[in-house]
Amino acid sequence: MTEKVGVYxxxxxxxxxxxxDVVDVATWAGExxxxxxxxEYKFMCSSLGQDLIEEDIKEKxxxxxxxxxxxxxxxxxTFRTACERGGLNxxxxxxxxxxxxxxxxxxxxxxxxxxxxxxxxAAVERVIHHQPLEPIPVDINSNTLVVGGGIAGIxxxxxxxxxxxxxxxxxxxxxxxxxxxQLDKTFPTLDCSACILTPKMVDVGQHPNITLLTYSEVExxxxxxxxxTVTVRKKARYVDEEHCTGCGIxxxxxxxxxxxxxxxxxxxxxxxxYRPFPQSVPKYPVIDxxxxxxxxxxxxxxxxxxxxxxxxSIDFEQEDQIIQMEVGNIIxxxxxxxxxxxxxxxxxxxxxxxxxxxxxxxxxxxxxxPTDGKIVMRxxxxxxxxxxxxxxxxxxxxxxxxxxxxxxxxxxxKFAHLVHERIPEAEVYNxxxxxxxxxxxxxxxxxxxxxxxxxxxRGKVAEITDVARIPQEEGKLVVQVADTLIGKxxxxxxxxxxxxxxxxxxxxxxxxxxxxxxxxxxxxxxxERHPKLDPVATMTEGIYVVGACQGPKDVPESVAQxxxxxARVASLISRGTVMMxxxxxxxxxxxxxxxxxxxxxxPYNAIxxxxxxxxxxxxxxxxxxxxxxxxxxxxxxxxxxxFTNDQLFSQIEGILWDVRTESxxxxxx
Amino acid sequence: xxxxxxxxxxxxxxxxxxxxxxxxxxxxxxxxxxxxxxDWNCCGAxxxxxxxxxxxxxxxxxxxxxxxxxxxxFVAPCSGCYKNAYFTNQYLxxxxxxxxxxxxxxxxxxxxxxxxxxxxxxxxxxxxDVGLESIxxxxxxxxxDLRVAAYYGCQLVRPRKDGExxxxxxxxxxxxxxxxxxxxxxxxxxxxxxxxxxxTNRAAALDMVYQLLLDADKNQTDVIATICPLCNVNLExxxxxxxxxxxxxxxxxxxxxxxxxxxxxxxxPDRLGIGKELVSARILKQFE
Numbered sequence: 001m002t003e004k005v006g007v008y009x010x011x012x013x014x015x016x017x018x019x020x021d022v023v024d025v026a027t028w029a030g031e032x033x034x035x036x037x038x039x040e041y042k043f044m045c046s047s048l049g050q051d052l053i054e055e056d057i058k059e060k061x062x063x064x065x066x067x068x069x070x071x072x073x074x075x076x077x078t079f080r081t082a083c084e085r086g087g088l089n090x091x092x093x094x095x096x097x098x099x100x101x102x103x104x105x106x107x108x109x110x111x112x113x114x115x116x117x118x119x120x121x122a123a124v125e126r127v128i129h130h131q132p133l134e135p136i137p138v139d140i141n142s143n144t145l146v147v148g149g150g151i152a153g154i155x156x157x158x159x160x161x162x163x164x165x166x167x168x169x170x171x172x173x174x175x176x177x178x179x180x181x182q183l184d185k186t187f188p189t190l191d192c193s194a195c196i197l198t199p200k201m202v203d204v205g206q207h208p209n210i211t212l213l214t215y216s217e218v219e220x221x222x223x224x225x226x227x228x229t230v231t232v233r234k235k236a237r238y239v240d241e242e243h244c245t246g247c248g249i250x251x252x253x254x255x256x257x258x259x260x261x262x263x264x265x266x267x268x269x270x271x272x273x274y275r276p277f278p279q280s281v282p283k284y285p286v287i288d289x290x291x292x293x294x295x296x297x298x299x300x301x302x303x304x305x306x307x308x309x310x311x312x313s314i315d316f317e318q319e320d321q322i323i324q325m326e327v328g329n330i331i332x333x334x335x336x337x338x339x340x341x342x343x344x345x346x347x348x349x350x351x352x353x354x355x356x357x358x359x360x361x362x363x364x365x366x367x368x369x370p371t372d373g374k375i376v377m378r379x380x381x382x383x384x385x386x387x388x389x390x391x392x393x394x395x396x397x398x399x400x401x402x403x404x405x406x407x408x409x410x411x412x413x414k415f416a417h418l419v420h421e422r423i424p425e426a427e428v429y430n431x432x433x434x435x436x437x438x439x440x441x442x443x444x445x446x447x448x449x450x451x452x453x454x455x456x457x458r459g460k461v462a463e464i465t466d467v468a469r470i471p472q473e474e475g476k477l478v479v480q481v482a483d484t485l486i487g488k489x490x491x492x493x494x495x496x497x498x499x500x501x502x503x504x505x506x507x508x509x510x511x512x513x514x515x516x517x518x519x520x521x522x523x524x525x526x527x528e529r530h531p532k533l534d535p536v537a538t539m540t541e542g543i544y545v546v547g548a549c550q551g552p553k554d555v556p557e558s559v560a561q562x563x564x565x566x567a568r569v570a571s572l573i574s575r576g577t578v579m580m581x582x583x584x585x586x587x588x589x590x591x592x593x594x595x596x597x598x599x600x601x602x603p604y605n606a607i608x609x610x611x612x613x614x615x616x617x618x619x620x621x622x623x624x625x626x627x628x629x630x631x632x633x634x635x636x637x638x639x640x641x642x643f644t645n646d647q648l649f650s651q652i653e654g655i656l657w658d659v660r661t662e663s664x665x666x667x668x669x
Numbered sequence: 670x671x672x673x674x675x676x677x678x679x680x681x682x683x684x685x686x687x688x689x690x691x692x693x694x695x696x697x698x699x700x701x702x703x704x705x706x707x708d709w710n711c712c713g714a715x716x717x718x719x720x721x722x723x724x725x726x727x728x729x730x731x732x733x734x735x736x737x738x739x740x741x742x743f744v745a746p747c748s749g750c751y752k753n754a755y756f757t758n759q760y761l762x763x764x765x766x767x768x769x770x771x772x773x774x775x776x777x778x779x780x781x782x783x784x785x786x787x788x789x790x791x792x793x794x795x796x797x798d799v800g801l802e803s804i805x806x807x808x809x810x811x812x813x814d815l816r817v818a819a820y821y822g823c824q825l826v827r828p829r830k831d832g833e834x835x836x837x838x839x840x841x842x843x844x845x846x847x848x849x850x851x852x853x854x855x856x857x858x859x860x861x862x863x864x865x866x867x868x869t870n871r872a873a874a875l876d877m878v879y880q881l882l883l884d885a886d887k888n889q890t891d892v893i894a895t896i897c898p899l900c901n902v903n904l905e906x907x908x909x910x911x912x913x914x915x916x917x918x919x920x921x922x923x924x925x926x927x928x929x930x931x932x933x934x935x936x937x938p939d940r941l942g943i944g945k946e947l948v949s950a951r952i953l954k955q956f957e
Contacts, residue, residue: 346836467855467857467880
């Protein structure tokens with residue numbers, strides 16, 4: 001069966017034509033079987049070049065088109081669209097790369113021209129076997145799920161809700177706010193963190209388009225872009241949200257306190273029935289059953305006794321709720337954790353009382369924190385006269401995390417400033433490797449700290465010890481550091497040390513990524529689709545990652561990413577239906593023997609097995625067209641659309657045009 | 670009786686003979702036979718590896734090859750000998766060319782190193798092979814209320830071998846607890862004693878010894894326990910020099926851990942070399 005193939009050899013100015021004899025290739029191509037017309041042209045991607053294709057299709061009745069030019073990454077889309085305009089199915093097009101794969105790799109004109117012929121002919125042989133594939137339409141459910149209620153999740157949720165679309169915001173803790181709610185001031189403006197965050201939190205709590213599910217976790221995710229079915233467990237608070245007014249009397253009257261290891265970073269206490277912080281959204285408290293005397297021993301019930309609402313809002317019988325929701329897209333904004341500084345015993349955290357982590361210090365300087373904002377030592381009373389701040393604890397370190405955590409230089413400077421502000425006579429030492437202050441106003445902030453009289457020591461801290469060698473070191477913490485700018489070892493006695501730990505992925509990030517069928521990188525952060533050009537999408541359609549769960553970043557970047565993902569989702573929702581690339585696998589179920597080898601090979605969990613009929617099936621919408629199952633199937637009955645055996649073998653035959661001894665029959669012909 | 674190929678090393682034949690005595694005695698009391706390697710040679714200590722690396726490895730390999738003949742694991746009581754033996758063993762396993770080269774030299778003595786044995790420090794034998802529970806059972810003279818500063822020294826865990834805790838190991842303290850004594854919590858337990866520096870740069874090494882003694886003394890130490898003859902000599906024999914130099918008044922006895930272990934197991938003090946020290950260990954008389 002003959003086709004009419006149009007072949008176009010592009011000069012690409014001199015990029016190709018300087019090395020490949022394009023005229024020769026075009027002439028030669030024109031003589032090959034099935035080729036109706038072969039042209040060479042200066043710039044095929046130009047509108048004139050595209051017009052050539054369109055006109056030839058219409059006038060010469062072309063049934064296939066081949067363009068030999070640059071990489072498909074550049075212009076495959078351009079030429080496919082040109083074919084479509086000419087009335088030809090866009091998948092009846094094939095591209096041969098005679099630039100990146102040919103003219104740009106050598107100066108040898110003869111070899112380059114020979115190769116160009118081979119690549120072009122291969123494309124011709126292949127395109128004859130192409131099928132008229134149609135994109136697959138997928139309906140997009142207008143609901144969106146945002147997982148994680150920190151600043152990134154809040155940003156994404158508000159953008160979508162304001163656009164008029166409904167959002168489910170699921171947060172693991174009893175209140176939204178994330179780590180930003182724990183901070184005191186934010187760099188470089190020294191805005192109060194809660195003051196800028198809480199209005200957004202209130203917006204979320206009151207927004208008609210946001211269904212807020214706190215103290216909840218996602219348990220299962222089924223489906224694909226446009227039609228995800230998500231199962232969420234709303235954990236029992238033992239407080240009836242319908243009747244609770246948030247008055248807080250239960251919290252006041254609760255007789256038992258425990259150390260708050262979550263919000264107060266172990267520095268302060270909370271009651272057993274509690275709200276994480278006063279501005280919590282939602283306002284409903286939660287009972288910590290592990291420490292509650294009623295749940296452990298059946299006594300007390302003070303909260304219930306004093307609750308003034310009618311009916312009583314304390315419900316000890318409350319159970320977890322399982323909620324199912326249908327959403328079209330999912331945005332992951334699960335945030336970060338801090339590196340466990342106990343893993344570096346040389347820094348003495350845990351052993352030496354006055355060594356603090358950055359989060360502990362944030363709570364300390366916070367006006368509503370455990371010390372009302374006073375900077376004091378571990379005895380909760382004495383202010384320090386000298387403070388050392390250690391940068392890069394666990395970051396930029398081959399032994400722990402190689403990466404830079406981006407925000408710590410800035411907040412370390414912020415801490416230095418706060419110490420200067422609250423204890424003017426104190427000496428402050430920042431021990432750093434490099435000072436990383438790239439954002440707007442960041443370098444100016446560093447200058448300010450230089451003016452304030454901070455001592456900057458360029459060197460990684462080797463050890464923090466309380467073993468004194470000279471009388472001046474008695475009773476102090478000695479910071480041993482190499483001061484590389486003066487070329488000397490220094491021992492600096494201080495009262496307090498603050499460690500700036502690395503920002504890490506949350507410990508369960510790998511399990512979470514598997515739940516959502518996408519991937520983590522080596523450090524446990526979620527993987528974006530493209531590090532430069534697509535930082536919020538993932539390789540799984542319909543799943544996006546925003547904020548620190550994708551990598552260390554500060555608040556403005558998290559907000560920007562949240563908004564970016566929201567915009568992407570909004571565009572899908574507003575289109576209503578999305579066309580997916582038809583380059584997918586399909587299983588010939590009649591010939592499937594049910595061996596199930598393909599089931600576990602699929603990296604996207606896109607193959608299901610029908611127990612009743614004992615055959616496998618590819619879920620087209622989940623398939624990403626990687627081809628693994630196609631290769632794995634021992635019976636060879638899985639077809640990879642646009643990469644069939646006929647197409648690939650013809651392509652290979654085409655490449656070998658000048659060494660073929662006789663006309664080979666393609667298997668399956 | 671579990672057997673080990675025992676490499677005493679040069680120090681245990683002279684200045685640290687009490688370590689050798691107490692090691693053999695306490696091992697025997699715990700059903701361990703330390704079979705001395707025949708015709709062993711010096712391990713090269715610190716200096717030889719800087720003079721001629723290849724010959725230094727060969728020197729150590731010879732000892733390992735002799736030990737291998739009996740099919741027993743190699744045990745060294747001195748941290749320096751231990752470090753040399755451990756790393757020679759490891760490097761020869763990793764580098765077959767080097768192993769071939771060295772085996773070529775060993776052939777002159779009818780020896781060949783296969784690389785089948787493991788190298789251990791003496792303290793590992795007590796902790797891993799005997800076990801703390803067995804030791805606790807056999808202790809009949811617990812060193813009650815004796816404040817012991819377990820001094821690891823720097824070469825026992827460094828260079829890193831396996832992922833063990835190099836900043837704050839506890840196994841030596843666990844052994845001290847097992848024999849009924851009280852552990853002193855002091856910061857310098859992993860710090861270097863100065864080693865051979867005591868000969869080449871006396872002032873620097875004396876400062877290091879001073880810091881160690883100062884830290885132990887500040888934390889009310891009755892006895893410092895060591896696992897290496899050089900550490901022991903630096904801390905004990907030079908105590909008077911330190912006192913002269915720094916106007917201090919240290920009088921802390923420095924004993925080998927096997928001496929303390931032997932005492933707790935009820936062995937007579939003169940069989941453990943107790944009574945021969947330069948800084949009197951009078952305090953131990955109560956446990957005899």
